[in-house]
Amino acid sequence: MTPTSFSLFRRIALPVGLLAMAAAAQAGGVGWDESVNGDLSGDGLSPTFVNLLAGDTTVRGVTGRAEFGSPVDRDYFTVVVPAGFELSALIVLPGTVPLVNVGFIAVMNGNTFTVPPDTQSAAGLLGFALYSENDIGNDILPAMAIPALGSSGFTPPLPAGNYAFWVQETGVGVAPYGFSFAVTAVPEPATALSMLAGLALLAGALKRR
Numbered sequence: 195m196t197p198t199s200f201s202l203f204r205r206i207a208l209p210v211g212l213l214a215m216a217a218a219a220q221a222g223g224v225g226w227d228e229s230v231n232g233d234l235s236g237d238g239l240s241p242t243f244v245n246l247l248a249g250d251t252t253v254r255g256v257t258g259r260a261e262f263g264s265p266v267d268r269d270y271f272t273v274v275v276p277a278g279f280e281l282s283a284l285i286v287l288p289g290t291v292p293l294v295n296v297g298f299i300a301v302m303n304g305n306t307f308t309v310p311p312d313t314q315s316a317a318g319l320l321g322f323a324l325y326s327e328n329d330i331g332n333d334i335l336p337a338m339a340i341p342a343l344g345s346s347g348f349t350p351p352l353p354a355g356n357y358a359f360w361v362q363e364t365g366v367g368v369a370p371y372g373f374s375f376a377v378t379a380v381p382e383p384a385t386a387l388s389m390l391a392g393l394a395l396l397a398g399a400l401k402r403r
Contacts, residue, residue, distance in 0.1 A: 222249030225375065226271065228256060234269040234361075238307030241270035241358055246377050248279060254372040257363045258293055268362040270307050274355075279377050281352040283333040286325050287372030293365030296324040299373070300345075300360045301338060307358040317344035320357075325371075333376075351378075 225244040228234060234255050235242040244253055259266045275281050290297070300322035302309060309318040316322055321338035322345060341347030363369045 222247045222251045222374075222377070225251040225253050225273075227252070227254045228269075229254070233267075234271050236268050236270065238268075238270045238309070238311070238358070238360060241272040241305070241307055244271045244273050246273045246275060246281075246375055248377050248379065250285075251375045251377065252287065252372060253375065254287070254289070254370070255361065256368050256370045257297070257361055258365055258367050258369040261366055266311070266362055266364055268311055268360065270358065270360050272305050272307075272356065272358045273375065275352060275357065275377060277354045278380055278382075279354060280380050281335070281357070281375060282350070282378045283374075283376035284335040284338070285331065285333055285374040285376065286329040287374055288330055290325070290327065290330055290371045291369060292326055292371075293363050293367050293369040296326045297361065297363050297369060297371055299323055299325060299334075299338070301352075302358050302360075303355065304358055305356050307360050309360075311360075311362070315344045316342060319345040320348050320352075321345045354380075 225246060226234060226242065244251070253271065255269050257267050257269055300309070300316070301320045302318060303320060321340065322342070323334045323338040325334055335350050335352070339348045339350050361371060
């Protein structure tokens, strides 16, 4: 390929690839912020629906309790990972401040959270994780995926489907938390191969020139 042909290839082929990636991954946004949208549901059988967007969607809330013996402010919400996408990461956001060094987040299949909050077993959960300020900026989805205390475990990323989440702390006080849900497109083999074939033909035509 001559320098002129290579330059033309870069001007044509690279924008094509960038446009394809842009179409598959849109910007995310704020899914829920308790300071703006109000409290997330405290009832696992009627969780708050949080709309996940392609890209990164944030969920921010607070948990904890007023005093020992008082009810715990548990947060339950449900999400849908649409067909053709996957939940590829769950990032702990700055501003997360657990009361007793760690907070708790769990996930299960479905639109409701049926595992009772006073359970001593993780049976019925896909997985759970204990997070701390040391996890800020980190993806805790792999930690959630490890089977433990009866949870089934899973292989990240989480595929398309309905999922319910449970966040809580049992310490006294207010514990703010924030998570970023990274939803990314699942590459379709036929589409990817078609794009590669088209670029190969374009490269061949430019080389002949």
